[in-house]
Amino acid sequence: MKKINEKITIFIDRMIEIISLEKGLSQNTKIAYKKDIKIAFYWLKKNKIDILTASEQNFRDLFSFMQRKNYKTSTLSRKLSSLKQFYQILKEENYIEINPLNNLERIKQIKNLPKSLSEEYLILLLKKAKTNFENADKNNTIKKMKSLRIFTILEILYSTGMRISELISLPLSDFIKINDLLQIKGKGGVYRYVAFNKEAKNVIENWLSYRSSIERFINNKHLFPGNRGIGYISRQSINNDLNELSKSLNIGDIKVSPHQIRHSFATHLLNRGADLRSLQKFLGHADISTTEIYTEVQSKRLSGLIKDIHPLNKIDINNKESLKT
Numbered sequence: 439m440k441k442i443n444e445k446i447t448i449f450i451d452r453m454i455e456i457i458s459l460e461k462g463l464s465q466n467t468k469i470a471y472k473k474d475i476k477i478a479f480y481w482l483k484k485n486k487i488d489i490l491t492a493s494e495q496n497f498r499d500l501f502s503f504m505q506r507k508n509y510k511t512s513t514l515s516r517k518l519s520s521l522k523q524f525y526q527i528l529k530e531e532n533y534i535e536i537n538p539l540n541n542l543e544r545i546k547q548i549k550n551l552p553k554s555l556s557e558e559y560l561i562l563l564l565k566k567a568k569t570n571f572e573n574a575d576k577n578n579t580i581k582k583m584k585s586l587r588i589f590t591i592l593e594i595l596y597s598t599g600m601r602i603s604e605l606i607s608l609p610l611s612d613f614i615k616i617n618d619l620l621q622i623k624g625k626g627g628v629y630r631y632v633a634f635n636k637e638a639k640n641v642i643e644n645w646l647s648y649r650s651s652i653e654r655f656i657n658n659k660h661l662f663p664g665n666r667g668i669g670y671i672s673r674q675s676i677n678n679d680l681n682e683l684s685k686s687l688n689i690g691d692i693k694v695s696p697h698q699i700r701h702s703f704a705t706h707l708l709n710r711g712a713d714l715r716s717l718q719k720f721l722g723h724a725d726i727s728t729t730e731i732y733t734e735v736q737s738k739r740l741s742g743l744i745k746d747i748h749p750l751n752k753i754d755i756n757n758k759e760s761l762k763t
Contacts, residue, residue, distance in 0.1 A: 599703035
């Protein structure tokens with residue numbers, strides 16, 4: 439991408455600083471805003487459109503162009519949000535009279551159904567993880583440690599629905615005393631509480647006891663140290679251990695990931711009557727619309743269920759034979 443005029447760059451930076459002061463943007467968000475806005479302004483400049491006189495139609499054309507370039511829907515939504523806020527500041531600072539993006543509706547995401555595991559399958563996984571630990575050779579420290587670690591990780595992920603990035607960075611100091619609730623640092627540095635069930639607490643206590651006996655882990659500050667005792671465990675190690683555990687069940691080739699367990703946590707809670715606001719808090723979603731995907735998933739599943747099993751779907755009211763008992 440060619441460089442935008444230096445004056446415009448300074449202008450963009452100044453407007454984003456105003457947004458940042460009002461919204462309390464993180465450094466990463468400010469960088470993303472600048473990138474989004476500069477890409478849009480480059481397109482406007484290329485099409486000989488002044489940034490201060492750009493119309494609603496100009497921006498509709500811009501987003502149509504980006505859709506043809508196969509931008510992800512989530513990326514387009516973020517760009518729309520960035521530009522809306524930017525032009526709102528221009529309006530408030532009296533550079534323009536009307537925000538040209540006011541009437542641009544939120545870009546409808548093509549929401550893929552989250553791939554969740556059934557409750558039965560997750561229970562089987564947990565039972566298998568527990569059995570693997572109990573049957574592991576006591577003299578094989580590495581195998582014993584790995585089997586208890588993945589059992590503990592699986593319990594935490596399914597008990598709390600936390601992100602893998604949140605789990606791997608859990609500090610050991612948070613587990614000096616294990617309570618039902620734990621405050622964790624999530625996306626954007628936002629803190630929230632997650633809840634442990636009784637079984638998860640027992641498994642964590644077991645892990646802490648075993649962890650303290652492994653010499654290379656003693657001075658490590660993370661709940662789940664890296665295999666060599668340095669830093670924290672990698673996402674890849676967890677993925678590998680989860681899929682190894684899944685394969686050991688011998689029930690088809692079912693891939694299991696931490697993200698999938700998070701989806702399962704949310705889906706199972708909703709199926710059992712959890713309200714959307716509580717689910718939003720547990721998952722750490724900044725926007726309720728992100729959590730609403732689960733209600734859409736549930737609606738589609740219920741709709742499919744009705745189509746599959748409702749007796750009226752087996753009857754053709756135009757066929758007299760089908761109405762006979």
